[in-house]
Amino acid sequence: MNLTDFNDFIKSTFGNLLEQFKENDEYGYNNPRSQDIIVVGFTTNLTPDVILKAVDHKVQFIITHHDAWDFLYEVKEQCVKELIENEISHFYIHLPLDCAEFGTCNSLLQEIGISKITQQTHYEDNHEIIGIGEYNEPIAFEELVDRISTALGEDVKAWKNSNTTIKKVGVVTGAGNSTDLIRQAKEAECDVYITGEKSLYSVQYAKFAGINLIVGSHTFTEIFGVNSLVKRLKAAFNEIETIYLEEEHME
Numbered sequence: 001m002n003l004t005d006f007n008d009f010i011k012s013t014f015g016n017l018l019e020q021f022k023e024n025d026e027y028g029y030n031n032p033r034s035q036d037i038i039v040v041g042f043t044t045n046l047t048p049d050v051i052l053k054a055v056d057h058k059v060q061f062i063i064t065h066h067d068a069w070d071f072l073y074e075v076k077e078q079c080v081k082e083l084i085e086n087e088i089s090h091f092y093i094h095l096p097l098d099c100a101e102f103g104t105c106n107s108l109l110q111e112i113g114i115s116k117i118t119q120q121t122h123y124e125d126n127h128e129i130i131g132i133g134e135y136n137e138p139i140a141f142e143e144l145v146d147r148i149s150t151a152l153g154e155d156v157k158a159w160k161n162s163n164t165t166i167k168k169v170g171v172v173t174g175a176g177n178s179t180d181l182i183r184q185a186k187e188a189e190c191d192v193y194i195t196g197e198k199s200l201y202s203v204q205y206a207k208f209a210g211i212n213l214i215v216g217s218h219t220f221t222e223i224f225g226v227n228s229l230v231k232r233l234k235a236a237f238n239e240i241e242t243i244y245l246e247e248e249h250m251e
Contacts, residue, residue, distance in 0.1 A: 001037045001237040003089070006061075009236055010093070013229070017096035020123070027093040030067070031083040037061045042230045043245040044219045046090060047075065051082045053245045060088060062245070063233075065104065065226050067092040097225050099123065102232070104173040104225030105131035108194070111224050112147045114169060119188070121172065130170045130184045130193075138165035141212055144192065152220040154249045157198065159213040161206055166191045173221040177202040186211050196221035197251075217251035 010027075011018065018027065030046070041059035043050055046068045054062050062083075068076035083090055097103045098121060105121040114133035121131035144166050145158045169192055170185030176195030182205055185193040192212040195202075196219075206213035230242050 001240055003032055003034055003037070005237065006037070006091070006233075009233060010091075013232060014093070014096045014100060017099055020099075021095040024095070026095040028067070028091070030080050030090040030092075031088065033060075033087065033089045035060065035089075037089075037240065039241045039243065040230065040233070041243045041245045042226050043247055044222050044226060045247060046079050046092060047247070048078055048082060050245050050247065051079060051086065051088065054088055055086050057243050057245070059243060059245070062088060062090045063226065063230060064090065064092045065094060065097055065222050067094070093229070095123070097229060098173070100225075100229075102225070102228045104222045105171050106133075107224035107228045108151075108173055108221055109133040109169065109171060111151045112144065112169075118168075128172065128176075128178075128181065130172050130176070130181055130188070132185075132188055132190060133169050133171070135167050135169070138167040138191075141166055141192065144169075145214060148194065148214055148216060151224075152216045154217060154220060157215045159203060159206055161212050162191070162210050164191050164212075166212070169194060171195065173225070174218045177215075179205040182206055182209065182211065182213070194221075217249065219247055219251060220249070 037060050039059050040061045041054045042063040044065045046064045068079045115136040117133050119132035122129050149156050168190045170190035171194040172181050174196045177197040177199045186209045194214045198215040
């Protein structure tokens with residue numbers, strides 16, 4: 001696989017989602033190199049620690065959900081410097097992956113055993129719309145907390161604000177702590193809302209609204225979407241080796 005092959009794969013995989021989010025710089029490259037790619041590393045975030053792991057595993061190409069954040073001062077400059085020094089290319093894809101049918105939200109829902117997706121995460125008039133899934137049979141809130149904790153490999157935070165069992169689940173992976181999103185879940189009659197970040201306002205509003213709330217980490221609620229993308233890439237280019245560059249549980 002080379003960069004041209006990869007570009008064609010991304011275009012065919014994401015289709016019009018690339019045009020929908022292009023103007024917001026929601027996907028792109030750091031240090032693109034024209035070379036044959038055999039070893040691909042993947043994770044959620046681009047950080048100097050991730051690049052160091054990639055070097056250790058002789059990775060030539062890194063795929064992440066997030067680019068290095070500009071507001072983490074000097075981090076992106078350091079990442080680009082290390083990518084250049086180690087002759088590694090990097091590709092990130094953010095909102096198109098969030099909104100893909102195999103993307104971050106749906107992949108998390110499937111990971112916790114949801115039976116069917118009833119609402120696809122998407123953007124409407126520049127507003128994010130939550131994903132919704134349903135279990136065939138309701139489960140206890142405590143069982144769902146255990147499922148998510150096991151899937152993420154980390155303790156999650158949970159607020160039981162209702163005694164109802166869990167059948168209908170609303171989710172926005174990553175930074176889904178907006179009260180607007182929780183209200184969507186409430187209005188859709190979800191039994192629980194799951195996301196990867198919290199604030200005082202999200203916790204207070206969920207309690208007021210009487211909707212159960214589960215919060216994992218930004219990084220690990222979104223890794224399943226990246227993994228789903230890389231599995232598709234491996235199926236298209238069987239000759240490549242894929243390596244998970246696991247990040248620290250620090251959130």
